[in-house]
Amino acid sequence: MPELPEVETVRRGLVPAMEGATITAAEVRRPDLRWPLPERMAERLTGQRVTRLGRRSKYLLADLASGETLIVHLGMSGRILISGAMPGAFHHSHAARDKHDHVVLEMSSGARITFNDARRFGAMDLWPTEAIETHWLLSSLGPEPLGNAFNEDYLAARLKGRMTPVKSALLDQRVVAGLGNIYVCEALFRAQVSPRRKAGNIAEKRLRALVPVIRDVLTDAIAAGGSSLRDYRQTSGELGYFQHTFRVYGREGAPCPTPGCPGTIARIVQSGRSTFFCPKCQR
Template identity: 40%
Template sequence: MPELPEVETVRRTLAPVLGQRVEAMWTSGLPLRLNRPVPEELLREISLGRTVEDIRRWGKYLLLDLAGAGHSVLVHLGMSGRLRMMAAAGERPPHTHVAWLLSGGAPPAELRYSDPRRFGVIDVVERGNERAHPSLARLGEDPLTGALTGALLHAGSRRVRRSIKTFLLDQHTVAGVGNIYASEALWQARILPTMPAERLSKARADALAAAIHEVFARALEHGGTSLRDFVNADGHAGEHAHYLWVYERDGEPCPRPTCPGIIRRTVLQARSTFHCPRCQRR
């Protein structure tokens, strides 16, 4: 599933959409996540004839703001979703579910959402009242806003008996951390993924916050991580898979020069988890 760096990369590569006017819209008529239908009529109402004013991101969600609409298009890529700018004259890729025809570019382009597994979300939210949407109601702070601090992690983890990795994945304290970057950040902070979250000290919370910022910055520098489906809005894969410290590196030496440990893969809450048993301890 695309995590914050991948979704932010999509947002940045969608910059050519800004200022373009929506001339037409097409949908496949197929439902997406949880068999939820795409709200076609409402999408048409807020899209047609309007200019794309801004593209925002909150955690793993994108929000497309349309001038004068008072509402935004909410997009979650799910497991295999792609949001791409493509020439309108070209054939739509298989599994395309929504396409907006844009004017203002040469040649004319379409913004297309495709999703083979249909785990994504396309919906509408009221601008300024985003938390009224059930998907955003309990979403935590976005790290790229500067709101992620050790104090936030420490306060949010009190009386949380679940593992620290599960705590990071639940999106309620920090939005945007997924399976890849949870393993990476916990390794960088030298924290065992199975440690109960409530045992996170203030010092280790500071280290973890710094680690999350670092792994996101590194991933953004390389355009995100493409392990299977992810490409940006231009159709290019991210390069960060070549720079991961521990994720999918089981059996390899720990990247820390002074550590003799070997990266180990375990399964935690049905998700692959990677850590070094020598330098990540309770």
Template identity: 60%
Template sequence: MPELPEVETVRRGLAPVMEGATISRAEVRRKDLRFPFPENFRDRLTGRRIESLGRRAKYLLADLDGGEVMIMHLGMSGSFRIEQQVAGDFHHARSRDAAHDHVVFHMSSGAMVTYNDPRRFGFMLLADRAKLPEHPLFAHLGVEPTGNSLSADYLAGQFKDKQAPLKAALLDQSIIAGLGNIYVCEALFRSGLSPTRKAGTLVTKAGAPSVRLERLVPVIHDVIAEALEAGGSTLRDHAQPSGELGYFQHRFQIYDREGEACLKPGCGNIVRRIVQSNRSTFYCPTCQR
């Protein structure tokens, strides 16, 4: 499933052709994706101006004039493709997988933005912008891992007396919204922290962040920033709206390296894989404590 850097990369790719443009026409080629489309979805979008294109956790948010917001989730295999119309034709090659082109936005900017989703685990919903913080998808989300709200003091408050493994705590979306498996594995390796240690061990008896927790937070920020710079990670389905792939997978230091030598100088141990909460965890038992 695309994680925060992949979703943010998609947002940045779509913004130049969608922000400030009007949806001249919307094509909805099936009745549902993971969920049924909202009632009269096509008609409710036609003629609407997209005021801004944002992101919350792993959700894309298109603010429409009139106070509604279109919530979009990529699911397991969803992607957007931009085709720019020039003199009656499109200069980007059409998808070879057109059978899975489920929604098409014809924009007043001259762009055609197509949502493709072979597995159909993605979805699109409409909600009242004023009530969005109370929406079931967003009401219980934690802080974003990209801003100053994610601090060692904040995590100390969340982790105090917590018996859950550190990796599970970092993946808890009610604590940090949008942080996913790949980037947690990378951050823990770069911080030298074991994914299996109890989250509460990173908090002092007085409730303050330990030195280890102080070290972890900037590493999380750095990993996310590095992934954004690389356009995310392309393992199976992720591609930017331009068609370009993400390249962070070439910078993995621990993720998906089971059986290979640890990259930290002087270690020489072998990267292991365990399963935590039905997800693969890659770590070095020597370097991560």
């Protein structure tokens, strides 16, 4: 599942093609993805100018001049690709339509935006922009980890007294939005905090230190274009490269990369997900 860095990478790739441009034609090639698509979706999109392209957690948000916002979730296998001529950017000719190209947007910028999703675990919806935070996918989300609302005081207060493992607590989208399995593993390693430790039993000083570490991990991942595991691609079709700098994720049995640590990266399962960590230096 693409996490915050992957979705932010896609957003940044789409901005030159979509932001300020008009959707001259919209083609919706099936009635549903993971859930039914909005009624009259093609009609409601055609002719609309994209006033802003944003992101909330793992969701892309395209604000339209009509006062609606197009919400896009990539799911497990969704990809958004840009083709066509775009001044000052990469150029890709329009490929032949694929059977998994479910939504296609022709933009006044000269770009074609294609949403391709082989397994159809992605989602799209249209919702009033002024009430976007009330949408059922967004209403319970916690603060953005790269925003000002996610700070040391907030995290310490939010995790105080919680008896769930700290990794599970950080994966709770109500606590902080957008974090997923990969980047929580990497952040806990950098902070030398065991993923098995109860969130409420971590010393406040160490808990506070997690905030800048989480931000650094996400910033590094965005700069690398995200992590290409299985289906994820950037809008240009290129792979992300952060997976080449993983310190623990997917490295079970490898020596701990911490200088002087004799530990070996271990793998356990927490809440049905693989957790990678060093039992020696993560306490």
